[in-house]
Amino acid sequence: MNRSRVQKRWRQLRKKLVQNHPDGLIDFSRVLRWSASEKFYPHVEISQMFRARFSMITTFAMWVLQIWYGLRWVLFDAWFSIFRAINDYADHSDMARSAQFWRLVKYTFSYAIPASDLYENGLMTPNAPVLDYVFSTETQGYHLQQNRNHFDAQSARDLLADKSRFGDEMGKMGVPVPNTMSVEQATQQTLANMFPAQIDRIFVKLRSANAGFAAFSATKTANGLTGQNYRGAPLLRAEDVELAWKHILSFGDVIIQPFISNHATLASLSNTNTAVTLRLVTKFNVNSPLPVAARLEIPVWDLELDGQISYVLFPINLKTGALEPSPKRGIYGHAFDTLIDDIFAKCPPIVPCWDEIASYSIRAHHRKFDLYAIAWDWVITDDGPLLLEGNSGFGLDTQQMQNGGLLAD
CATH class of the missing domain: 3.30.470 (D-amino Acid Aminotransferase; Chain A, domain 1)
Structure with missing residues (x-):
């Protein structure tokens, strides 16, 4: 395993250890099928599908993490989830604040559903079908479950x-895609030297990543490069843009494409x-x-x-x-x-x-x-x-x- 992959695995593990929700696999009723609700069984299956993709060693490690997450969830993180959701959303609900609190307690502790998901999915009404919904902590397991009969x-x-390969394949099929340029992680060139000719603004993103991680835009001006990161923060100086360039290259190969209007x-x-x-x-x-x-x-x-x-x-x-x-x-x-x-x-x-x-x-x-x-x-x-x-x-x-x-x- 090369260095970049080891670093990626370490970042993933570190994120897992400090995150404040059970990620769809820590709730004990999901693991042991203790839930008396038949409606909850699909959630148990989603959680089991999430774990099924891991090796035996990783699965054992997850059982160890199960104890860590379970204790954190019950003693701290579930409460934090509830109070943060009430602080953010309670004033915009027609239910009494006390009724909101007990509804959140019921589903956050019994089913390990992040409290904010109940508000954001419109489920803070007495008869809302909460267990019909797939929640943010279960998304990955749901996709794996649905793809189980798709062999490729x-x-x-x-x-x-x-x-990069995706864009090439789509272009061959006649699907319109942006023009892109692939850049290997090992490049020593600055972004200023890589800037395509006749283009004033570009977008830079990882060749293999999601949610815009480390992506940014850069604009050529008379005084050099300026830019903006994916979260919207400005990159005011050319030095800031070059730092963003070095940062994204530290994670892998990148692609550059003209900024699209x-x-x-x-x-x-x-x-x-x-x-x-x-x-x-x-x-x-x-x-x-x-x-x-x-x-x-x-x-x-x-x-x-x-x-x-x-x-x-x-x-x-x-x-x-x-x-x-x-x-x-x-x-x-x-x-x-x-x-x-x-x-x-x-x-x-x-x-x-x-x-x-x-x-x-x-x-x-x-x-x-x-x-x-x-x-x-x-x-x-x-x-x-x-x-x-x-x-x-x-x-x-x-x-x-x-x-x-x-x-x-």
């Missing part, structure tokens, strides 16, 4: 993870000078993939955290491409709700290029990827849509936001 799933995941009808929706993206999820239905959920993701400066970017999400009607109001109302506070209303008023009624995006996504999924579902991330330009990437381990909020809990059947 691993090679499909590998292709999605390698953004949004379609004229979408460009004014964000105040962050970053791209508005469209996420479309396709899912195999009998013999062919079909769209199951879509949303427009608009980056905005967070109203409470200076220098951070949050996202306003608007679901998209799958039949018409029409934008719909965000259903997650009442959990962000009045100021953010007002911002959502203001942005929605400026949105085009129909997403540009919707039929093309759906068609390209279905074609790519059907012809190239043996996976039960893929989330496709697009940017829409004045010249048409461009596919940025596909994700096999995506968050499940889009589908559940539009269609209800994924475990209902």
Whole structure:
């Protein structure tokens, strides 16, 4: 195992040791099937599927971690989860604060569900079907469970993870993708020397990574390079940009692509000078993939955290491409709700290029990827849509936001 892989494994282990939730595998009822609720069995199976992918040695280590997480969860982290959620969201719920507290205690301790997930999935009402939902701690296990009958799933995941090879394959199929340049981790060149000719702004990201980890944009000016990291913090000096360049190279190979400008009808929706993206999820239905959920993701400066970017999400009607109001109302506070209303008023009624995006996504999924579902991330330009990437381990909020809990059947 090379040095970079050892460093990556150590970062993953360190993150596991200090995280403040059980990650879908620590709740004892999930492991031993002690839960009396039949509705909870799918959650147990998801947790078992998550563990099934590990070796015997790793599985044993997880049982040791089970004790660590279980004690932390009961003695500290579950309480922290509850009180933080109440502090953030309680004032925006119609339930009495005491009723909210006991509902959170019930599901956070009995089923190891992060308290904030109950608010964010709209489940803080007395009869809400909590156990129909897949939660953030279970997402990875759910994807593994759904892919268990797809025998070429691993090679499909590998292709999605390698953004350079993914772009090449999509281009061969006629799916529009941005022009990219691959750079090996061992390069000694500065970003200024790597900057493509005739281009004023670029986006730099890891060849194999997700959630924008270590990514940043850089702009060529008369005084040198400036930029912005993925969280929205400015890189004011050329030295800051070069430090970001060295930082991302420390994790692996990278790709450079021209910064993509949004379609004229979408460009004014964000105040962050970053791209508005469209996420479309396709899912195999009998013999062919079909769209199951879509949303427009608009980056905005967070109203409470200076220098951070949050996202306003608007679901998209799958039949018409029409934008719909965000259903997650009442959990962000009045100021953010007002911002959502203001942005929605400026949105085009129909997403540009919707039929093309759906068609390209279905074609790519059907012809190239043996996976039960893929989330496709697009940017829409004045010249048409461009596919940025596909994700096999995506968050499940889009589908559940539009269609209800994924475990209902």
